[in-house]
Amino acid sequence: MTDERPVIGIFGAGKVGTALARLLVTAGYDVALTGSPRQTALDLLVSVVAPGARVAEPRQLIDEADVIIVAVPFGKAETVPWESFDGKVVVDATNYWPPIDGTIAAIDDDPRSTSEIHAASNPRARVVKSLNHLGYHEMEDDSMPAGSPLRRALAVVGDDPDARALVARLIDDLGFDAVDGGPLANGRALEPGHPAFGRELSAAELAALMAAERVLVA
Numbered sequence: 001m002t003d004e005r006p007v008i009g010i011f012g013a014g015k016v017g018t019a020l021a022r023l024l025v026t027a028g029y030d031v032a033l034t035g036s037p038r039q040t041a042l043d044l045l046v047s048v049v050a051p052g053a054r055v056a057e058p059r060q061l062i063d064e065a066d067v068i069i070v071a072v073p074f075g076k077a078e079t080v081p082w083e084s085f086d087g088k089v090v091v092d093a094t095n096y097w098p099p100i101d102g103t104i105a106a107i108d109d110d111p112r113s114t115s116e117i118h119a120a121s122n123p124r125a126r127v128v129k130s131l132n133h134l135g136y137h138e139m140e141d142d143s144m145p146a147g148s149p150l151r152r153a154l155a156v157v158g159d160d161p162d163a164r165a166l167v168a169r170l171i172d173d174l175g176f177d178a179v180d181g182g183p184l185a186n187g188r189a190l191e192p193g194h195p196a197f198g199r200e201l202s203a204a205e206l207a208a209l210m211a212a213e214r215v216l217v218a
């Protein structure tokens, strides 16, 4: 940790990864990004679109990061080394989005939330779902200082309460109110097609919606 702030590692230097990197660097975090093998000039890209963030190889990123954000296309999530995430707080920001990812029958037929499916690949990772239910362009546009009356809320779900609390502090630093949504199974309420997805809600509104959805998804 730097100055008591967790070091952040982001898998995916696309729209979400770079938007989060910009916000986190502005908030004073040490941010490392790792990209796709197809991104051959990642140092240059990051220096332009997320100045202050650094590029790291996956192994270095995992070693250094206290919090790992997974921001890769859902269909590429299996290429992320979840098996190496022992003990790490991992924010799953991915969405199963058939227009982009195609229809995946195994996901459609699985009763678990998509983050539970990811978390099952490493039970020692402290997986939290968050940052997935707003558009990447809204991450900077809707960021506001704490106490702003119109501040937007983001939910945090996960089975490890300390991990949820850590990510809630991160969300506050990103410029949003955090709502504790309980266990990872409640992440379904944050997925595309569910009421919290893509909606600009206050903390009270989002908490009420999560409480109602929790019953439905239990």
Ligand SMILES: NC(=O)c1ccc[n+]([C@@H]2O[C@H](COP(=O)([O-])OP(=O)(O)OC[C@H]3O[C@@H](n4cnc5c(N)ncnc54)[C@H](OP(=O)(O)O)[C@@H]3O)[C@@H](O)[C@H]2O)c1
Pocket: 011, 012, 013, 014, 015, 016, 017, 034, 035, 036, 037, 038, 039, 070, 071, 072, 073, 074, 076, 079, 080, 093, 094, 095, 096, 097, 131, 132, 133, 134, 135, 136, 137
């Ligand atoms: N776009 C939004 O507004 C939004 C908002 C919230 C959440 N999300 C979710 O967040 C995720 C990322 O969305 P995005 O819009 O940022 O997508 P994006 O712009 O396509 O960026 C994702 C990046 O991750 C790279 N990648 C793939 N596998 C990787 C790996 N193993 N390690 C490191 N990087 C890898 C991709 O490279 P390749 O092109 O080579 O695959 C791509 O450069 C998706 O699951 C999406 O559903 C999106």
